[in-house]
Amino acid sequence: MSHVRILVGTRKGAFVLTADGKRQRWDISGPHFGGWEIYHLKGSPADPNRLYASQTSGWFGQLIQRSNDGGKTWEPVDNKFAYDGVPGTHQWYDGKPHPWEFKRVWHLEPSLTDPETVYAGVEDAALFRTTDGGQSWRELPGLRGHGSGPAWQPGAGGMCLHTILLDPGHPERMFIAISAAGAFRSDDAGKTWRPINRGLVSQTIPNPTAEVGHCVHRIAMHRSRPDVLFMQKHWDVMRSDDGGESWHEVSGNLPTDFGFPIDVHAHEPDTIYVVPIKSDSEHYPPDGKLRVYRSRTGGNEWEALTNGLPQSNCYLNVLRDAMTVDSLDPCGVYFGTTGGQVYASADAGDSWSPIVRDLPAVLSVEAQSLP
């Protein structure tokens, strides 16, 4: 019987939720690191019991925790994230140059093949890598240094590198996204980078089609078709069929195309999920109804998924790293809310139920499918 492990990062600790393949009854472990913000936890695809967690605090800074037993025990590893060379400046909210300053790790992306190698996306936006299981971190400076870095500006949530996608078909290729700089691609394992934002239109920047400056919220891909990317932008849901060389809008009949997360069904590369949010100032669902929207056509045609979700007086948000899928059959879909609920669907979104209702605000949700 297969199992599922759900890794949940919250404002006040981490939680590990486990169930068998039916995904009906859940065991809940936590809080781990109680009182600390856990921006993200993720397991190694090459060794599912090797987990990494980003633990932060306004008082005590950044820690990275590692587990070798699926989250039962943890050990702190290196937490020194020093920018390569002289960090230089990016733009501040007032348009003036502002020195790059490390604040926190938003996202940890373990290598697809090596449990010791992990990429870390940080604020102020940069990409770091460890190749020794977190014992040391080194920046991949080609991203900040490729040329447009001095023009990057923070979004309202900070200038964070929040998305890291590793291409399973091309081991040298990876995609990242930064708020509010946009999406970038490397074809040489992170040495050099270039913006991939052609086709994005953002009315919130002086030149709506600028090469950089777009507030990309999240990118997703299906591992069987890594040239097809789906993006939830600040406004607009976008799709690329050429590895990010160009994008076109697939918002279609969504009630609003603002939102944060986007993800792809584990077995159907054209089935995608978003959670529409009313607007960038009203960070809650339209009409007080929590609805996941699913497209089975790779965008444009969307259906509301409501069975089991609150359809009145619901005014929470779902953050960019707080939705995920498992790889069981049928595909499980999960998301966490700023209201502290973690919802699960064991039937690809047709019906939902809460695993837990009263956690601290959920920052991230990741699923592991285990034998």
Add this chain to the structure above:
Amino acid sequence: MIRVILPAHLRALARVAGEVKLELEGQATQRSVLDALEACYPMLRGTIRDQVTGQRRPFVRFFACEEDLSHESTDAPLPDAVATGAEPFLIVGAIAGG
């Protein structure tokens, strides 16, 4: 012997209960105490002072002998009562929030 009292979250991180006792060679200063503390408990590196700049984190304070020493030079001698172990050196998470 220097006695150090850590805030609860850092005691949990370092897996210690109660006071931490450190043996110092040379003069007791903020820098020498923190150097010794981090040598004994490497997981505390970066949690009290920034690893790159060496500066105290903004929401961390250093108290001793009913005085706030946070803004003293990191190389200034600590009070004799701290250096002799009569009084503890307190590392405090500042009150923040509503």
